[in-house]
Amino acid sequence: xxxxxxxxxxxxxxxxxxxxxxxIARAKAKAATVRKSKIxxxxxxxxxxxxxxxxxxxxYRSSQGGGGTAVATKTGGDDTGNGGGRLTxxxxxxxxxxxxxxxxxxxxxxxxxxHTHRLLAxxxxxxxxxxxxxxxxxxxxxxxxxxVEFVALLAMGSxxxxxxxxLDAPLGSLANPNQVPAINKAPWYFMGLQELLRYFHPMVAxxxxxxxxxxxxxxxxxxxxxxxxxxxxxxxxxxxxxxxMTFWTILVIIGSFLRGAGYEWVWPWTQGLGFTL
Amino acid sequence: MARKPxxxxxxxxxxxxNVIWKSIFRPGSIYRKGYRDxxxxxxxxxxxxxxxxxxxxxxxxxxxxxxxxYCLGGLSFFLFILLTITGIFLMFFYTPAAGAGxxxxxxxxxDISASVTFGNLVRNLHRWGAHAxxxxxxxxxxxxxxxxxxxxxxxxNWVVGVILLLLTLLLSFTGYLLPWDQLALWAVTVGTNxxxxxxxxxxxxxxVLLGGVSIGPNxxxxxxxxxxxxxxxxTVIFLAVHFWRIRKDGGISGPL
Ligand code: HEM
Numbered sequence: 001x002x003x004x005x006x007x008x009x010x011x012x013x014x015x016x017x018x019x020x021x022x023x024i025a026r027a028k029a030k031a032a033t034v035r036k037s038k039i040x041x042x043x044x045x046x047x048x049x050x051x052x053x054x055x056x057x058x059x060y061r062s063s064q065g066g067g068g069t070a071v072a073t074k075t076g077g078d079d080t081g082n083g084g085g086r087l088t089x090x091x092x093x094x095x096x097x098x099x100x101x102x103x104x105x106x107x108x109x110x111x112x113x114x115h116t117h118r119l120l121a122x123x124x125x126x127x128x129x130x131x132x133x134x135x136x137x138x139x140x141x142x143x144x145x146x147x148v149e150f151v152a153l154l155a156m157g158s159x160x161x162x163x164x165x166x167l168d169a170p171l172g173s174l175a176n177p178n179q180v181p182a183i184n185k186a187p188w189y190f191m192g193l194q195e196l197l198r199y200f201h202p203m204v205a206x207x208x209x210x211x212x213x214x215x216x217x218x219x220x221x222x223x224x225x226x227x228x229x230x231x232x233x234x235x236x237x238x239x240x241x242x243x244x245m246t247f248w249t250i251l252v253i254i255g256s257f258l259r260g261a262g263y264e265w266v267w268p269w270t271q272g273l274g275f276t277l
Numbered sequence: 278m279a280r281k282p283x284x285x286x287x288x289x290x291x292x293x294x295n296v297i298w299k300s301i302f303r304p305g306s307i308y309r310k311g312y313r314d315x316x317x318x319x320x321x322x323x324x325x326x327x328x329x330x331x332x333x334x335x336x337x338x339x340x341x342x343x344x345x346x347y348c349l350g351g352l353s354f355f356l357f358i359l360l361t362i363t364g365i366f367l368m369f370f371y372t373p374a375a376g377a378g379x380x381x382x383x384x385x386x387x388d389i390s391a392s393v394t395f396g397n398l399v400r401n402l403h404r405w406g407a408h409a410x411x412x413x414x415x416x417x418x419x420x421x422x423x424x425x426x427x428x429x430x431x432x433x434n435w436v437v438g439v440i441l442l443l444l445t446l447l448l449s450f451t452g453y454l455l456p457w458d459q460l461a462l463w464a465v466t467v468g469t470n471x472x473x474x475x476x477x478x479x480x481x482x483x484x485v486l487l488g489g490v491s492i493g494p495n496x497x498x499x500x501x502x503x504x505x506x507x508x509x510x511x512t513v514i515f516l517a518v519h520f521w522r523i524r525k526d527g528g529i530s531g532p533l
Contacts, residue, residue, distance in 0.1 A: 005313050027316045034315055138335035142307070142322040145336050152348040153355050160359070160409065164401035171390060174383050175375070175462035177491065186467045187453055189411050189446060194467060206471025218439045220422070221432035229425030230533050241422050276460055277408055 008032040057087075060094065170276050182261040183274045191255030192248050198263065331520055333528060340529035345424075349417035353445075354516065356410035360448075363403040364505065370396065373501035375457050376494040382457040407449050414445045426530040434522040437515055444512045451504035457497060466492060 012029035016022070087095070139145075186194045196205035216223075224237050231238060260266035260274045283291075292298060293310040302309045305321020312318055323334045339345055370389050374381040389396040418438060421427060427435035454465045469492065473483040488495030523529070 005315050030315050031317065034313065034317070137338045139338050139341060140316070140319040140323070141328075141332045141334060141336055142319055142326075144341055145332065146328075148341055148343070149348065149351055152352060156352050156355060156409075157359070160402055160405055163405050164398055167401065167405070168390070168397065169401050169404035170460060171386055171456055172458035172460040174380055175457045175459055177462065177493075179459075181459050181463055184463045184467060186464050187450060188408075189415075189449065190468055193471065197471070202471060203474040203476065206474050207476065214439065214443065218436050221427040221429075221435045224425075224428070226425075227428065229428055229530065231423070234425060237425075238423060241419075245419060277404070 005030045005033055008036070056098075057091070057095070060091065183259075184263070185255070185259070185274070185276075188252060188256050188275075188277065192251040194263075195251040195255035195259075331524075333524060337529055337531070339532040345531065346529065347416070347420055349413050349420055353410060353413045353417055356406050356413060357512070357516070360403060360406050360410065361509065363399050363406065366399050367403060368505060371455070373455065373497050374494065375497050380457070382455065382497060386456045386458070407452060411445055411449055414442055418442060424530060424533065428530075430526045431522075431530060434519060434526060437519045437522065441512065441515050441519060444508060444515065448504065448508050448512065451500045451508065454492075454497065454500045455504065462492060465496075 007026060007029040009029070011032040012025050015025035015028055020028075185191065193205060193210060196209060199205070200209070224234075226234055226237065228234060256275050257268055257273055258265060260271050266274065290310065293308070299309065303325035305318055305325040306312070307322055312322075320334045323329055323332055367389065370393050371385045372381045375383070386400075389400050391397075421435065421438065450465070450468060454461045469483060469486060472486060473479045475482050484490065486496075486499070487493075488499045
């Protein structure tokens with residue numbers, strides 16, 4: 001599927017010698033190979049838009065007698081140069097006119113330039129969203145992440161297929177509102193609630209406790225104000241969550257496996273599990 | 278005058294190098310002629326793909342480690358898709374009708390298990406998949422908690438997650454009634470009796486959910502519509518918000 005791109009050894013060695021990391025040097029050396037082969041095919045790679053617009057601005061300013069440097073195309077908020085890094089309205093008007101070709105080449109971009117779309121470079125730095133995020137160690141989604149996801153999907157898919165081949169979903173006898181079955185249980189994920197129903201008034205066990213529980217769960221990020229995500233800094237939070245999860249799991253296990261006819265306590269080895277999925 | 282059969286690479290070139298193929302696969306697609314394993318083409322493969330709605334071009338390296346997400350969110354989503362597909366299959370053979378003399382729903386269930394081609398297998402997949410989804414969503418929530426992955430700016434996505442958890446439970450619970458056997462009827466009775474204890478509006482809530490004072494044919498129809506249409510629809514909307522927020526909040530959290 002993928003053609004292996006050879007590494008431009010010369011570029012690679014130069015970058016390594018300059019102290020660039022191995023991974024980046026490899027990527028840049030590959031890019032160099034591709035660029036060479038494109039030029040060999042006769043493709044014109046052209047100048048970079050930012051370079052050209054920067055040069056044009058510099059020329060314009062020196063022709064106007066100003067000594068500012070070209071900052072208009074920098075997006076890093078580098079506020080040197082005249083006008084605090086912004087183009088003056090005059091400059092802007094001149095550049096727009098120049099790139100639209102309505103005025104003879106006054107600022108270096110030929111009026112008949114085929115590069116009129118480089119208007120992009122006219123956006124003043126203040127108009128550009130400045131994203132401040134730290135450089136992170138990242139990898140390409142394709143192929144790395146998609147491969148992991150595909151494997152996970154295959155594993156889960158085959159697990160389910162095998163289970164479905166050997167285990168049949170239950171189907172009891174026809175529903176009969178007049179005949180309450182001896183063992184009468186909710187689905188397993190609600191067994192915690194049914195177990196609570198044993199100890200509390202139905203309104204408390206069936207409405208108040210689950211209601212408060214859900215609201216508390218939603219409020220977790222607003223209650224836990226600790227900015228650290230490291231386990232060693234959030235022992236209380238982890239302990240509390242583990243406590244509730246364990247408590248709930250125990251209720252579900254008791255309800256599912258240790259309750260029999262009439263919802264009375266039974267041991268599985270005396271009367272079986274009384275549990276259907 | 279025997280002609281040499283075209284070689285595999287001739288066929289591949291001809292298939293890939295035409296107007297139709299190129300109109301389907303955007304530049305950078307790995308199926309397009311000339312894909313090369315370079316940074317540029319890897320970036321384009323994600324950027325020019327419908328998956329760009331879900332995945333950025335690059336992801337944090339630590340997020341790839343199996344032990345960071347355990348793929349639990351992804352697996353929950355996969356199970357949701359699988360349940361949609363198997364559920365549509367089951368809908369072809371199921372009518373939500375019950376009542377003395379017209380026990381169609383239950384009869385349909387027997388037919389699906391006994392005589393529909395692959396019916397039993399698909400029903401099993403749907404049933405075990407539903408249990409598995411409840412389980413993976415729970416575990417996903419736990420892993421998000423232990424990573425503190427709900428901390429700013431991800432607070433609201435946790436709230437969206439809790440709503441997704443409730444929707445998952447509701448999907449599972451409404452489906453539980455549909456076989457219309459003793460198991461379904463009485464499990465659902467236990468659940469809906471509790472709703473009757475809602476303060477002030479208890480009786481009204483129960484009446485609306487059951488389509489009457491007790492579980493009957495109306496309940497079956499009501500829950501069927503909720504199960505196959507309404508709750509999945511709402512879930513898809515919340516899933517869209519959930520995935521969108523993951524990207525807007527700066528991708529996966531961490532490293533710890
Ligand atoms: C239908 C159920 C759900 C689906 C399909 C789903 C899907 C996903 C996916 C695919 C991710 C990406 C990372 C990962 O796989 O762990 C994710 C992240 C996240 N999920 Fe869920 N989720 C669901 C339910 C929940 C629940 C119940 C919660 C919490 C109560 C939750 C809270 C979050 C948060 C806060 C993140 C960001 C985590 C991070 O940045 O590390 N989600 N979800």
